[in-house]
Amino acid sequence: MLKHNELSIEKSRSGRRGVRFEKAQKEASGYLPSNLLRTQEPRLPEMSEFDTVRHFTRLSQLNYSLDSQFYPLGSCTMKYNPKAYDSLSVLPAFAAAHPFAPAQAVQGSLEALYNLQELLKTVTGLSAFTLQPAAGAHGELTGILTIRAYHDARKDFARTEVIVPDTAHGTNPATANMAGYTVVNIKSAADGCVDKEALRAALSEKTAAVMLTVPNTVGLFEKDIREIADMVHKAGALFYMDGANFNALIGIAKPADFGVDVMHLNLHKTFAAPHGGGGPGSGPVGAAAHVAPYLPKPFVVKKDGLYSLEDDRAESAGRMKAFYGNAAICLRGYCYLRQFDGNTLRTVAENAVLNANYVRESLKGKFNAFFDAVCMHECVLSIVPSQMNGIHTSDIAKRLLDYGFYAPTIYFPLIVPEAMMIEPTETESKEMLDAFVAVMEKIYNEIQTEPQTVHDAPHTQCVCRIDEVSAARNPNLKW
Numbered sequence: 001m002l003k004h005n006e007l008s009i010e011k012s013r014s015g016r017r018g019v020r021f022e023k024a025q026k027e028a029s030g031y032l033p034s035n036l037l038r039t040q041e042p043r044l045p046e047m048s049e050f051d052t053v054r055h056f057t058r059l060s061q062l063n064y065s066l067d068s069q070f071y072p073l074g075s076c077t078m079k080y081n082p083k084a085y086d087s088l089s090v091l092p093a094f095a096a097a098h099p100f101a102p103a104q105a106v107q108g109s110l111e112a113l114y115n116l117q118e119l120l121k122t123v124t125g126l127s128a129f130t131l132q133p134a135a136g137a138h139g140e141l142t143g144i145l146t147i148r149a150y151h152d153a154r155k156d157f158a159r160t161e162v163i164v165p166d167t168a169h170g171t172n173p174a175t176a177n178m179a180g181y182t183v184v185n186i187k188s189a190a191d192g193c194v195d196k197e198a199l200r201a202a203l204s205e206k207t208a209a210v211m212l213t214v215p216n217t218v219g220l221f222e223k224d225i226r227e228i229a230d231m232v233h234k235a236g237a238l239f240y241m242d243g244a245n246f247n248a249l250i251g252i253a254k255p256a257d258f259g260v261d262v263m264h265l266n267l268h269k270t271f272a273a274p275h276g277g278g279g280p281g282s283g284p285v286g287a288a289a290h291v292a293p294y295l296p297k298p299f300v301v302k303k304d305g306l307y308s309l310e311d312d313r314a315e316s317a318g319r320m321k322a323f324y325g326n327a328a329i330c331l332r333g334y335c336y337l338r339q340f341d342g343n344t345l346r347t348v349a350e351n352a353v354l355n356a357n358y359v360r361e362s363l364k365g366k367f368n369a370f371f372d373a374v375c376m377h378e379c380v381l382s383i384v385p386s387q388m389n390g391i392h393t394s395d396i397a398k399r400l401l402d403y404g405f406y407a408p409t410i411y412f413p414l415i416v417p418e419a420m421m422i423e424p425t426e427t428e429s430k431e432m433l434d435a436f437v438a439v440m441e442k443i444y445n446e447i448q449t450e451p452q453t454v455h456d457a458p459h460t461q462c463v464c465r466i467d468e469v470s471a472a473r474n475p476n477l478k479w
Contacts, residue, residue, distance in 0.1 A: 005462045008052075009044075009045050012045040012047060014046060016051070018047060018049035018050075019049070066078045066081070070404075070405055070428060070436060072405065072408050072422045072423060074380070074409035074422050074423040075244075075409050075421055077247060077269045077377075077425055078275065078425065079247075079426065080425075080426075081272055085332040086332070089332050089335075094109055094112075094327065094328070094331060095328070097109050097327075103306070103307065107306065107307055109327060110307035110309070113307075113324065113327070113334075114302055114307050115338075116284075116330055117130075117284075119334070120265065120284055121286065123250055123254070123337070123345070124243075124255050124256060124260075124263065125256030125257055126255065126256050126263070126287060127286075127287065127292045128286065128289075128299070129284050129286040130142070130285050130296055130299065131284045131330050132296055132319070132324060133264065133283035133285055133320055133321070133325065134280070134281065134325065135266075135280075136244050136264060136266040136269070136283040137175065137283070138320065139264030139265070140175040140242065140264055142264070142285045142317075143240055143263065143264050143287075144176055144211075145179055145317045145318075145320075146262055146291060146295050146296070147208060147209045147240065147262055147294075148208065148317070149294035149315065149316070150291050150294045156236070158205060159205070159237065160181060160182055161181060161184050161206045161208060162181040162182070162207075162208055162209050162210070162211060163184045163199065163207060164176060164210075165186050165195075166414070166415050167193075167194075167213065167217050167218055167413060167415065168211060168212065168213040168217065169217060169242055172211045172242055175211075176211065181209075184202050184207075188216075188218075188415065191220075192218045192370075192373070193220055194212070194228055196228065196231070199228065200231060205236065207235050209237055209238045209239070209240045210237060210239055211240045211242060212225070212240070212242065213241075214242065214243070214245065214249075214258075217380075217412070217421075218380045218416065219356065219371075219377070220371060220373065220375060221248075221376055225259075229259025230259065232259075238262060238291065239258075239259055239261045240260075240261065240262050240263065241262070242263070243263040243265045243270075244264070244266045244269060245270075246265055247269065247270040247348065247349060247377055248349055248377035249376075250346075251342055251344070251347070251349050252349050252350070261290075261291050263286055264285045266282070267281070267284060267330060268282055268329055269281075272336040273332045273333070281326065281329060282326045293313065293315040294315055294316060295313075296316055296317050296318055297310070297316040298319075298324070309324060350426075352376075352377040353375075355424040355425065355426060355428060355433060356375050356376065356423065356424055358430075359379055359437060363437060363440055366441060367381040367440060368381065368384075369381055369382075370382045370416040370417075377423060378423035379422055380416050380419055380421050380422075381420045381421075381422065382417060382420070383420075387447075388451075389448065389451035390451060391454050392418060393410045393411065393418040393420055394468075396447075396454065397410050398457040398458045399443050399446070399457035400439065400443070403442075403443075405439060409421040424436070
């Protein structure tokens with residue numbers, strides 16, 4: 001029986017080869033000092049061309065991708081990513097531009113970045129944007145350091161706390177801590193939104209900022225957001241919005257209208273580049289006019305028809321990156337915003353919300369939403385343990401793999417027991433959503449009639465059940 005999960009070095013057979021190289025004309029000792037010369041031959045896979053092609057073709061087929069399957073990964077949007085944007089972002093004029101090139105030589109790149117800043121201002125209503133942050137969490141840190149610079153400039157050094165609700169992204173408290181603040185965690189109300197009384201009790205002259213993920217991680221919009229912003233401002237603090245979930249709001253609402261002072265966006269999530277695979281991201285940070293001077297420098301500016309990076313910002317929090325952001329991701333986001341008008345962006349958000357609620361309603365009675373209310377772009381489902389024959393959420397996630405679906409985010413947010421966070425995104429068809437719902441229903445029925453099948457899943461993957469604790473704590477990533 002052929003084995004498909006062997007490494008290339010395990011498939012190696014002595015003397016087998018696919019190509020022949022020209023023999024070196026001169027010994028390596030003629031080029032390199034003796035201490036850099038190998039004392040023994042490297043152990044490389046010896047394989048035929050067929051063996052090599054089949055090995056790597058097989059690996060490519062094991063790769064789960066959005067190009068071939070549905071990817072309902074909650075909180076990490078995997079959505080529409082036009083291939084044309086990829087082609088445009090790697091044009092030599094962009095990809096080969098040297099970061100130390102003078103502004104006159106890269107006017108096209110600077111123009112695209114400048115225009116992106118302007119478009120982000122338009123969709124959020126904020127006064128200024130920096131494109132420097134290399135990812136969402138990097139954007140959060142940028143935003144909180146900007147807030148610190150704002151308070152420091154006012155000599156308001158007593159503000160040492162940042163309030164974070166328990167429905168925030170997990171990076172929010174980590175960011176506040178990294179920025180040197182004490183994190184004050186507040187519990188949510190019974191409806192999954194901010195408990196206003198808990199927030200009121202936590203606010204004080206020590207509060208530097210309140211970080212709110214909007215929509216929050218249980219998929220809900222903070223219905224009292226304007227009142228919350230007023231409470232924060234009355235306490236002399238700033239209102240930070242984690243805008244990683246902005247794909248639920250774009251074209252519908254502008255955070256500046258909520259009273260947001262600072263926010264970050266995930267270009268790689270809301271706009272065009274996929275998220276969740278560990279690739280490069282982009283987390284631009286925007287600010288209202290009174291905080292904008294404290295954003296990190298440089299900014300892309302336009303003067304007399306020419307574009308340049310402006311460093312002359314005395315109140316700036318400083319640089320956040322050696323060069324100016326992840327330009328290739330910024331270009332993809334720019335393409336996305338240029339392709340769609342305001343009405344289309346609104347449709348994007350409406351379809352994201354519609355699809356999530358379609359899944360939530362369709363699975364009612366088998367997998368109920370923990371907070372049974374109209375959700376935004378993602379729904380958070382749970383299970384009733386007494387109806388599950390000993391099956392847990394992790395078993396359901398692994399069984400989904402057998403049916404060709406990527407597993408949703410599970411056990412997050414932490415306030416939902418046995419959570420399954422499902423984000424279908426705006427670009428999936430009704431037929432795909434129906435197929436996903438049908439598989440979830442089938443798994444539910446299996447749990448009732450043959451729970452062991454679900455408990456032992458996955459059955460079709462090259463790697464089946466692993467010791468998750470050991471894999472997490474003692475990962476073996478080498479051969």
